[in-house]
Amino acid sequence: MRPSDLKSETKPPAETERPAETGDAARWAALAARDPRADGRFVYAVRTTGVYCRPSCAARAARPENVSFHPSCEAAEAAGFRPCKRCRPNEAPVEARHAAAIARACRLIERAETLPPLDDLARAAGMSPFHFHRVFKRITGVTPKAYGRARLAGRIAEGLQGASTVTEAIYEAGYHSASRFYAAERLGMTPTAYRRGGAGTVIRFALGECSLGAILVAATDRGVCAILLGDDPDQLLRDLQDRFPEAELRGGEAAFEAMVAQVVGFVEAPAGAFALPLDIGGTAFQQRVWEALRRIPAGTTASYAEVARAIGAPGAVRAVAQACGANAIAVAIPCHRVVRSDGALSGYRWGVARKRDLLAREGVTR
Numbered sequence: 530m531r532p533s534d535l536k537s538e539t540k541p542p543a544e545t546e547r548p549a550e551t552g553d554a555a556r557w558a559a560l561a562a563r564d565p566r567a568d569g570r571f572v573y574a575v576r577t578t579g580v581y582c583r584p585s586c587a588a589r590a591a592r593p594e595n596v597s598f599h600p601s602c603e604a605a606e607a608a609g610f611r612p613c614k615r616c617r618p619n620e621a622p623v624e625a626r627h628a629a630a631i632a633r634a635c636r637l638i639e640r641a642e643t644l645p646p647l648d649d650l651a652r653a654a655g656m657s658p659f660h661f662h663r664v665f666k667r668i669t670g671v672t673p674k675a676y677g678r679a680r681l682a683g684r685i686a687e688g689l690q691g692a693s694t695v696t697e698a699i700y701e702a703g704y705h706s707a708s709r710f711y712a713a714e715r716l717g718m719t720p721t722a723y724r725r726g727g728a729g730t731v732i733r734f735a736l737g738e739c740s741l742g743a744i745l746v747a748a749t750d751r752g753v754c755a756i757l758l759g760d761d762p763d764q765l766l767r768d769l770q771d772r773f774p775e776a777e778l779r780g781g782e783a784a785f786e787a788m789v790a791q792v793v794g795f796v797e798a799p800a801g802a803f804a805l806p807l808d809i810g811g812t813a814f815q816q817r818v819w820e821a822l823r824r825i826p827a828g829t830t831a832s833y834a835e836v837a838r839a840i841g842a843p844g845a846v847r848a849v850a851q852a853c854g855a856n857a858i859a860v861a862i863p864c865h866r867v868v869r870s871d872g873a874l875s876g877y878r879w880g881v882a883r884k885r886d887l888l889a890r891e892g893v894t895r
């Protein structure tokens with residue numbers, strides 16, 4: 530092969546090189562851009578190699594005269610081509626494979642009494658430990674170790690109501706000692722306080738007004754634990770009392786008013802960054818959902834199904850919706866950015882009108 534031939538072989542197909550007889554400019558454009566959105570719509574085959582690929586395949590570009598398009602993998606194979614070993618067009622897309630692998634890993638972590646070693650999780654996912662760790666964090670938003678700790682903390686939260694003692698709940702959840710749990714717990718308050726509705730916990734709060742109506746802001750020493758919106762300030766306070774019936778609620782502190790002013794400012798302009806720490810609480814699953822919500826960029830929306838896929842649980846759409854409804858930290862955990870799959874606004878804990886208003890402030894029109 531001459532050097533000039535080699536050069537042209539690696540050169541991406543330009544508009545001037547596309548065969549006029551194909552009449553398929555859209556497919557050529559997708560192929561030249563390696564557009565992943567075209568995957569599943571068609572495959573392309575290269576006569577000189579006998580291989581067919583996804584449009585997004587990273588293999589070097591072939592000469593246009595050697596390329597043929599096929600509507601499906603079956604059609605390409607019927608024409609005598611074999612699947613590319615790099616992009617594996619006859620298998621699920623790589624993102625779907627990754628999501629399924631991470632979902633399996635999450636199930637392994639949830640069923641295990643102790644966190645499985647990273648090597649074991651990676652082997653079960655069919656990846657190297659480094660690649661698995663990176664993919665796991667990208668999909669779930671947390672590391673495998675953090676997910677495992679959150680899951681154990683979630684078991685504590687779920688088991689505290691039925692356990693006769695806190696220690697019993699800790700051991701039932703898989704911790705081998707109470708000290709290990711207290712070092713790693715993520716409930717936002719002690720287990721005893723959580724089970725007793727915030728007993729022994731001081732929660733500072735303040736009521737105010739914003740353009741969305743009444744607002745209540747509450748915080749523990751760890752961070753903001755509630756941002757409630759509504760029409761009746763008294764009802765907001767009752768909601769806080771119902772959530773933490775045994776906590777010591779303190780209102781009217783001048784030093785706390787500055788934090789409230791920051792929160793109100795963020796509600797008025799939700800497209801910015803929320804700079805205050807949060808005391809999220811919740812179960813392990815709720816934490817995964819809420820962390821995923823915080824990764825939705827301002828000015829955009831995601832469906833409940835998309836959030837479920839983002840946390841590696843594509844079948845948990847209804848549970849995702851329930852977690853959104855359980856969120857007590859309005860705007861800072863932006864459940865207002867979650868919509869139905871058809872784009873329509875669905876229920877919102879603080880009213881669909883407020884949801885529409887918040888999205889409009891971020892530049893989303895409905």
